[in-house]
Amino acid sequence: MSEQVWPLYEVFIRTRGGLSHRHAGSLHAADDQMALDHARDTYTRRSEGVSLWVVRSDRIVASDPAETAAFFEPAADKIYRHPTFYDIPDGVENL
Amino acid sequence: MYTQGLDQAEKKEAGGAGKESAEQLAAFQARIDVEEKIEAKDWMPEAYRRTLIRQISQHAHSEIIGMQPEGNWLTRAPTLKRKAILLAKVQDEAGHGLYLYSAAETLGVSRDRMVADLLSGKAKYSSIFNYPTLTWADIGAIGWLVDGAAIMNQIPLCRCSYGPYARAMVRVCKEESFHQRQGFEIMLTLCRGTDEQKAMAQDALNRFWWPALMMFGPNDSNSTHSAQSMAWKIKRFSNDELRQKFVDITVRQADFLGLRIPDDELSFNEATGHYEFSEIDWQEFFDVIAGNGPCNKERMSKRRKAHEDGAWVREAARAFADKRSAQAA
Numbered sequence: 232m233s234e235q236v237w238p239l240y241e242v243f244i245r246t247r248g249g250l251s252h253r254h255a256g257s258l259h260a261a262d263d264q265m266a267l268d269h270a271r272d273t274y275t276r277r278s279e280g281v282s283l284w285v286v287r288s289d290r291i292v293a294s295d296p297a298e299t300a301a302f303f304e305p306a307a308d309k310i311y312r313h314p315t316f317y318d319i320p321d322g323v324e325n326l
Numbered sequence: 327m328y329t330q331g332l333d334q335a336e337k338k339e340a341g342g343a344g345k346e347s348a349e350q351l352a353a354f355q356a357r358i359d360v361e362e363k364i365e366a367k368d369w370m371p372e373a374y375r376r377t378l379i380r381q382i383s384q385h386a387h388s389e390i391i392g393m394q395p396e397g398n399w400l401t402r403a404p405t406l407k408r409k410a411i412l413l414a415k416v417q418d419e420a421g422h423g424l425y426l427y428s429a430a431e432t433l434g435v436s437r438d439r440m441v442a443d444l445l446s447g448k449a450k451y452s453s454i455f456n457y458p459t460l461t462w463a464d465i466g467a468i469g470w471l472v473d474g475a476a477i478m479n480q481i482p483l484c485r486c487s488y489g490p491y492a493r494a495m496v497r498v499c500k501e502e503s504f505h506q507r508q509g510f511e512i513m514l515t516l517c518r519g520t521d522e523q524k525a526m527a528q529d530a531l532n533r534f535w536w537p538a539l540m541m542f543g544p545n546d547s548n549s550t551h552s553a554q555s556m557a558w559k560i561k562r563f564s565n566d567e568l569r570q571k572f573v574d575i576t577v578r579q580a581d582f583l584g585l586r587i588p589d590d591e592l593s594f595n596e597a598t599g600h601y602e603f604s605e606i607d608w609q610e611f612f613d614v615i616a617g618n619g620p621c622n623k624e625r626m627s628k629r630r631k632a633h634e635d636g637a638w639v640r641e642a643a644r645a646f647a648d649k650r651s652a653q654a655a
Contacts (some may be wrong), residue, residue, distance in 0.1 A: 236438060237643075256428050262646070265647075276417070276418070322606070
């Protein structure tokens with residue numbers, strides 16, 4: 232096909248006030264406004280959202296799955312960050 | 327709606343497999359075995375990727391082509407309410423196609439490639455859409471039987487090992503249940519109507535029953551890709567298991583409607599708790615898959631024309647976007 236390809240956008244929906252936006256899927260659109268319109272028609276036909284974000288997929292910076300272990304490793308040996316690390320004797324309350 | 331026959335007929339493709347070490351393959355299978363989900367950028371065997379691209383894209387094509395048989399009745403729906411419902415359903419099918427194309431794209435195949443494969447006839451879609459919708463009752467039968475069979479196929483896909491496909495299927499399944507219920511309601515209304523209306527419902531059931539059973543694909547003994555897809559947890563139940571489940575629940579619904587399943591051999595087996603039914607006409611199934619069903623040519627030519635007729639719209643949207651970004655710069 233000789234036609235130019237419309238860029239890919241990722242779609243995020245806030246389902247109601249108080250919740251964060253969550254990834255719903257992706258779509259192609261010629262520009263930002265069309266991406267919003269398409270996102271509404273494609274992902275919120277049943278009142279699934281009160282707010283939409285769309286962002287060009289090529290603008291997202293992501294961690295590399297192949298490097299997952301090394302990338303997140305610094306957190307692995309710091310168990311003292313969790314409350315369960317600490318021994319509290321029986322009888323101590325509200326802690 | 328509608329995967330099926332989708333684990334059919336891929337010519338063995340060479341290449342890819344040689345580069346994968348036994349360790350990589352074992353580690354991948356271990357992730358699958360403990361029910362870890364595979365995500366888009368994760369390492370995966372080429373064959374897993376190819377299987378998913380084939381299945382998801384054919385599933386998407388089925389949704390897109392699937393708009394045609396129902397679209398045929400949009401302008402002739404018997405009431406404004408039915409027209410609004412049918413319009414919403416057809417729009418849902420377009421949406422399902424889009425979710426699925428997006429899921430397939432995460433595997434590295436472009437949208438244009440998939441569309442080109444559909445239009446060239448290289449890619450397949452579900453055989454069910456190559457049957458005509460001759461009366462309004464067919465719209466009821468499609469919702470009740472075709473969407474019903476599709477749901478049976480798709481619920482297990484919500485737990486598919488590939489994350490983006492599984493998530494798309496969750497969304498599809500939520501919407502699908504409206505489709506089935508509106509179809510059943512059309513049948514119910516006809517069955518409670520005049521003798522002529524009830525006869526119309528029976529006729530639709532007669533024509534759609536066997537094609538609906540074919541949607542589950544070939545018998546397990548003849549299903550070439552099943553074992554590997556089960557091991558990879560793309561598929562959770564075999565074709566025959568799902569077909570049996572569908573028959574068991576649908577026969578009772580037909581009883582409620584007062585309609586007769588068009589199968590003289592149909593009988594309930596007390597011992598197994600299942601209905602037994604006649605052998606499916608597999609020759610018909612393979613003929614339709616091969617392109618010789620009643621409507622294959624019409625469906626394809628309509629799809630090609632729609633794509634060509636939309637070219638100027640896509641071009642104009644692109645030109646407008648370019649102009650806007652030039653102005654902003």
